[in-house]
Amino acid sequence: MKVYFVGAGPGDPELITVKGRRLLEEADVVIYAGSLVNPEILKYARPEARLYNSASLTLEEVLAIIREAVSEGKRVVRLHTGDPSLYGAIQEQMDALESLGIPYEIVPGVSSFAAAAAAVKREFTLPGVSQTVILTRRTGRTPVPAGENLPDLSRHRASLCLFLSSRDLEAATAELALGYGNETPAAVVYKASWPEERVIYGTLGNIAAKSREAGIERTALLLVGDFLSGPYRRSCLYNPNFSHGYRKGEKSGG
Numbered sequence: 001m002k003v004y005f006v007g008a009g010p011g012d013p014e015l016i017t018v019k020g021r022r023l024l025e026e027a028d029v030v031i032y033a034g035s036l037v038n039p040e041i042l043k044y045a046r047p048e049a050r051l052y053n054s055a056s057l058t059l060e061e062v063l064a065i066i067r068e069a070v071s072e073g074k075r076v077v078r079l080h081t082g083d084p085s086l087y088g089a090i091q092e093q094m095d096a097l098e099s100l101g102i103p104y105e106i107v108p109g110v111s112s113f114a115a116a117a118a119a120v121k122r123e124f125t126l127p128g129v130s131q132t133v134i135l136t137r138r139t140g141r142t143p144v145p146a147g148e149n150l151p152d153l154s155r156h157r158a159s160l161c162l163f164l165s166s167r168d169l170e171a172a173t174a175e176l177a178l179g180y181g182n183e184t185p186a187a188v189v190y191k192a193s194w195p196e197e198r199v200i201y202g203t204l205g206n207i208a209a210k211s212r213e214a215g216i217e218r219t220a221l222l223l224v225g226d227f228l229s230g231p232y233r234r235s236c237l238y239n240p241n242f243s244h245g246y247r248k249g250e251k252s253g254g
Contacts (some may be wrong), residue, residue, distance in 0.1 A: 004077050007082060025044050027046070028077045032243070120228065136161075138171070
């Protein structure tokens with residue numbers, strides 16, 4: 001019996017993938033990240049399914065539940081928030097399952113960074129502005145490798161989404177301003193795609209204070225970059241003068 005790591009999406013129950021929902025509906029055992037997964041998504045599970053909140057469990061306890069369920073021939077879904085490949089701590093789980101000889105599959109999900117872009121109605125990759133997106137976090141109890149600290153990353157001036165740093169916004173924005181500058185547009189998106197979603201707009205110089213005044217201390221993403229406002233170039237893809245494999249461009253000039 002295979003174990004499925006399923007991305008639950010950013011919060012809106014309808015943003016789980018079709019495959020993810022089907023697997024959740026078929027599961028006998030669901031182990032979900034209770035601190036982040038919207039409980040509304042659990043309504044897709046069958047009434048008789050066994051549900052385990054992993055928020056208070058250790059890796060060893062999660063593995064014990066999986067081993068027992070698999071030995072009983074049960075279908076197991078390990079439900080993670082967003083997309084499990086981002087800050088999901090799934091590699092250690094997958095490595096453990098491989099050592100136990102338990103097959104598994106990963107079902108991608110919609111990440112909260114995508115939901116945050118939808119909330120602010122902006123595109124991360126604008127021609128002439130930025131063609132790179134940095135997804136990162138500030139160092140904390142989990143350190144970041146050398147060269148990945150915020151001052152170093154800020155010098156790229158790429159579109160940036162900062163995870164897991166809501167409580168350190170003052171320090172984070174000060175570090176990012178070293179490369180971006182204080183006037184760079186910024187936004188804090190609280191609980192992207194949830195019913196209580198909120199968006200705070202500002203600059204790197206004032207977004208931390210605005211977020212604090214709004215009472216936002218957790219479950220929020222910081223977006224930084226010129227993609228949030230200002231001019232950009234029209235894309236070549238839909239330009240009538242641009243030729244590609246599916247369309248011949250029109251000739252310009254007299």
